[in-house]
Amino acid sequence: GDSVTQMEGPVTLSEEAFLTINCTYTATGYPSLFWYVQYPGEGLQLLLKATKADDKGSNKGFEATYRKETTSFHLEKGSVQVSDSAVYFCALADGGTSYGKLTFGQGTILTVHP
Amino acid sequence: GAVVSQHPSRVICKSGTSVKIECRSLDFQATTMFWYRQFPKQSLMLMATSNEGSKATYEQGVEKDKFLINHASLTLSTLTVTSAHPEDSSFYICSARVQNDYTFGSGTRLTVV
Numbered sequence: 001g002d003s004v005t006q007m008e009g010p011v012t013l014s015e016e017a018f019l020t021i022n023c024t025y026t027a028t029g030y031p032s033l034f035w036y037v038q039y040p041g042e043g044l045q046l047l048l049k050a051t052k053a054d055d056k057g058s059n060k061g062f063e064a065t066y067r068k069e070t071t072s073f074h075l076e077k078g079s080v081q082v083s084d085s086a087v088y089f090c091a092l093a094d095g096g097t098s099y100g101k102l103t104f105g106q107g108t109i110l111t112v113h114p
Numbered sequence: 115g116a117v118v119s120q121h122p123s124r125v126i127c128k129s130g131t132s133v134k135i136e137c138r139s140l141d142f143q144a145t146t147m148f149w150y151r152q153f154p155k156q157s158l159m160l161m162a163t164s165n166e167g168s169k170a171t172y173e174q175g176v177e178k179d180k181f182l183i184n185h186a187s188l189t190l191s192t193l194t195v196t197s198a199h200p201e202d203s204s205f206y207i208c209s210a211r212v213q214n215d216y217t218f219g220s221g222t223r224l225t226v227v
Contacts, residue, residue, distance in 0.1 A: 036218075043207050043220040044158075044218040046216070089158070102158075105157060106156070
C-alpha cells in the first residue's frame with residue numbers, strides 16, 4: 001500500500017536558520033503530494049502541494065519539489081521564524097479509486113527559538 | 115475558500131455515554147468526508163470514509179459499531195462515539211476533498227472520564 005516516511009523529529013532551530021524536513025513516499029501510480037502544517041490544538045492547514053513530477057510547490061517561503069526519481073518531496077525554507085513552530089506533515093493522495101484518501105507521514109515537530 | 119466547520123472543539127464525557135461530532139461544509143458540497151484520529155504527538159490515522167447517501171467505508175481495525183458515521187446530506191457528516199471509554203480519548207479530525215485539495219475541520223478533543 002501507499003506510505004509516507006518523514007525524517008525523525010523533533011527539529012529545533014534558531015531563528016533565520018535553514019530548514020529541511022525530508023519526506024519520501026511509496027505509491028503506485030501517480031500520486032499528488034502535500035505538506036500540511038498543524039498548530040497546537042488545531043486542524044491541518046495546507047502549506048503547499050505538487051501534482052506531478054518536477055512540480056515545485058511554494059508558499060510563505062516554504063518550497064518542495066516533487067522528485068519522482070527519488071520518490072521524495074522534501075520541505076525547505078531558507079530562513080525560519082519563531083512563528084513557523086508547528087508540526088509538519090507530508091502526505092500523498094492516491095490517484096486510484098479509494099476516494100482519493102490522504103496517507104500521512106508521522107509528522108515532524110519544529111521548534112524555532114529567537 | 116472551502117471551509118469545514120467541526121464542533122464541538124472540546125468535549126468531556128463520562129465513560130459509557132455517547133458523543134456526537136459534527137462536520138459541516140459551509141460553502142461547498144462534500145460528497146466525501148474523511149474521519150481521522152490523532153493521538154498525542156502522532157500522525158493522523160484514517161478511521162473511515164463517508165459518502166453522502168451510502169454506508170461509510172471503515173479502515174481495517176476500526177470498529178464500525180463503536181464509531182458510527184452518518185453522511186445524510188451533502189453538507190453534514192457526523193461521527194458518533196458510542197459507549198465511550200477512556201481509551202477513546204483522542205483528537206478527531208474530519209476532512210473533505212474539494213476538487214484537488216483537502217480542507218480540514220479544526221478538530222475535536224474528546225476526553226472520556
